[in-house]
Amino acid sequence: MSDVAHSSDVTGRGAVVVIPARFNSSRLPGKPLADIHGRPMIEHVWRNACASQASRVVIATDDERIRTVCEGFGAEVVMTRADHPSGTDRLAEVVERLALAPETLVVNVQGDEPLLPAALIDQVTLRLEEDEGASIATLAEPITSVDSLFNPNVVKVVRDLRGRALYFSRAPLPWDREHFTTPPTVLATDSWLRHIGLYAYRASFLSEYVDWLPAPLEQLEQLEQLRALHHGHAIQVAIACTSHPAGVDTQEDLERVRDWLTQEAGDE
Secondary structure, three states: OOOEEOOOOOOOOOOEEEEEEOOOOOOOOOHHHOEEOOEEHHHHHHHHHHOOOOOEEEEEEOOHHHHHHHHHOOOEEEEOOOOOOOHHHHHHHHHHHOOOOOOOEEEEOOOOOOOOOHHHHHHHHHHHHHOOOEEEEEEEEEOOOHHHHOOOOOOEEEEOOOOEEEEEEOOOOOOOOOOOOOOOOOOOOOOOEEEEEEEEEEHHHHHHHOOOOOOHHHHHHOOOOHHHHHOOOEEEEEEOOOOOOOOOOOHHHHHHHHHHHHHHHHHO
8 A cells, every 4th residue: 555545636725734643642642533422533633624725634644543544534644754753844754745846835733633623724824825935824812811821831922013923932921021020910911922833834844844953942942933933934923813722632631622512512
């Protein structure tokens, strides 16, 4: 069997969505195949991506179990190496295997986000189309809670006048010099933005990326997108047009998604 299953030609101007799906997870092993209302989680992600304006949706995996299940519900699957240090490296391999043209827009949709709205996929694609000088587009939303602002697991981003990223950090960025001498109890403005980890890339950028070593700031912050800024590539950041539901990292997250979808079905 070839490494690419159910291959088809790219048509139209829409992006190619790539959904990385790994079986091994330290907190929830096998989570792409976790059952949610009679379907594996990865199928929910795939269906939402197919509801976008993308011209092609591909699942990238290194696991035959995931491949078999995904082919079973009709997805296009690309088998990738198991030793990639990051999801971006895995995307770059998909670009090479599919021989995508340099100008192709590639959207990375995480395989553990079964509630991701298709509208966000379309929005991040459009932002990259509109900013021809950017190599990447991503999304953000206002931070409204003090706990989130000071939580290092919540990544912050600051932008310039054109909406391009100036910096990403795990620290409470920007720092309010006058009011952060002691931890605040409320946030007075919406000056703080939480980065949403949904990316659109130009295929040409991904082909360059794999040759770069990790950047010093990237290693300090443990934020991969800082490698692009280190090499002078612009990242367009749009404010999300709709809410971005949290993904699935733990069993508790999985139960939350199941409950949410049960409630949605009951409201119909």
